[in-house]
Amino acid sequence: MSVRLKLTLSYASFLMLAGALLLAAVSVYFLRGLPDDAVYTTGHLIIDRSAILRSFTPVAAIVSAFLLVFGFLGGWILAGRMLAPLTHITDATRVAANGSLSHRIQLAGRKDEFRELADAFDAMLVRLEAHVAEQRRFAANASHELRTPLAISQSLLDVARNDPTRDPGELVDRLHAVNVRAIDLTEALLVLSRAGQRSFTREPVDLSLLVEEATETLLPLAEKRGVTIDASGDITPAVGSQALLLQMTMNLVHNAIVHNLPERGTVWVKTSVRPEIVVLTVENSGEKLSPQLVLTLTEPFQRGTERIRNDHAGVGLGLAIVKSITQAHDGSLTIIPRPAGGLRIVVQLPIPHHVQVPQTWSRTAT
Known part of the structure; x- marks a missing residue:
């Protein structure tokens, strides 16, 4: 009936x-x-x-x-x-x-329960269409990025097979570099998938300790590139996955070091506590970026500048992973170009009910 x-x-x-x-x-x-x-x-x-x-x-x-x-x-x-x-x-x-997914109801008439349902359905279609388009771009880019090292390996092996007199040491070194990049890309894709599915256990985490660990780990890279890291702030208790939040912090600091001035660059890392949120701020000197370009930086496989790729350029998923981890922890990510050059990236996460009295710490490394 x-x-x-x-x-x-x-x-x-x-x-x-x-x-x-x-x-x-x-x-x-x-x-x-x-x-x-x-x-x-x-x-x-x-x-x-x-x-x-x-x-x-x-x-x-x-x-x-x-x-x-x-x-x-x-x-x-x-x-x-x-x-x-x-x-x-x-x-x-x-x-x-x-x-x-491009079809819309656009129900006319006065606003009643059916109109609210139609508007909600249209809004859902807008988000779903954007998400599907993003996933299609991601799948295409991921396929391309994964195909590249495989194609390079195939070419190197073909050259070695056709030229038996070629130095095998050079071939091994190049194959090793290509293989490392393929592994890094695969691991980044796994992290991105895990964060998107929110398949992790939530536990108390102090962002200030993660910042200390990230800066200490990346200090050799910063010294090699002549970048100064200035880290300071408050104890910032949050709730989430320590591994994912550490990955987020590492990506932010690594991105700030790599995309910096050729010499005498600076990275500022700060943690703070505000009403109901904890804040992680990472700033770096560097090239001037347009607001239009900054809007695309969280897209997978997007890179902020056209500099030649080197061994520390990453796989183009750094800020995409940061965005996914932030959203998985019910937080927000803001990226603003600095007038003097570089970026100012702000991560805000919900604060747990019990907050310790903030204490200040600082660290400066060159």
Whole structure:
């Protein structure tokens, strides 16, 4: 039984019940107080109670039949008009299920429950279309990035096979570099997938300790590139995956070191506590970036500058992983170009209910 038929039966039943109550009220009003043997003479017409009942019964039957027919017809029409927006929503759902995510309901009329449902469905389609487009770009880019080291390895092996006199040491070194890049890319993809699925255990984490660990780990890289790291801030208790949050911090600091000035660059790392949130801020000197370019930096395999790739350039997933980990921890990520060059990246995470009294620490490394 369709919803339209159910509504029709409901309308008709309600109308029949109202009609029956009305007829009963009329009969009680006119016949109350009349004894069974009462006789009234009007001119030459003699009327008694039984005659009134006999004449009223056919009229009541006709009225009831009319109400029944009117209830069915009217209920069917009203139910159809009420359910028309739902039909549009259903049609749009079928279109979306067939793969056309660009279709929108755009339901007209005043704002009611159906309009709110249609608007919510349109908003969901917008987000879903953007997500699918992003996933398709990611799959295409990932396939390309993974294919590149495999193609390079194949070419190197073909050259070595066709030239037996070639130095095998050079071939081994190049194959090792290509293999390391393929492994790094695969591990980055696994981290990105794990963060997106939120398949991790939440535990208390202090971001300031993660910053210390990240800066100490990346200090040799910073010294090699002539970059100074200035890390300071408050104890910042958060809740989440320590491994993923450490990966996020490492990516931010690594990105700030690599994409910096050729010499005498600086990285500023700071942690702080605000009402209901903890904040990790990473700034670096570097080239000036346009706001339009900055908006694309969290896309997978996007790189902020066109500098030649080296052994520390990464696989193009650093900030994409940061964004995914931040979202998995119900936080927010803000990237702002610095007027003097470089970036200012701010990660905000929800603060746990119990917060320790902030204590200050600092570290400067060159």
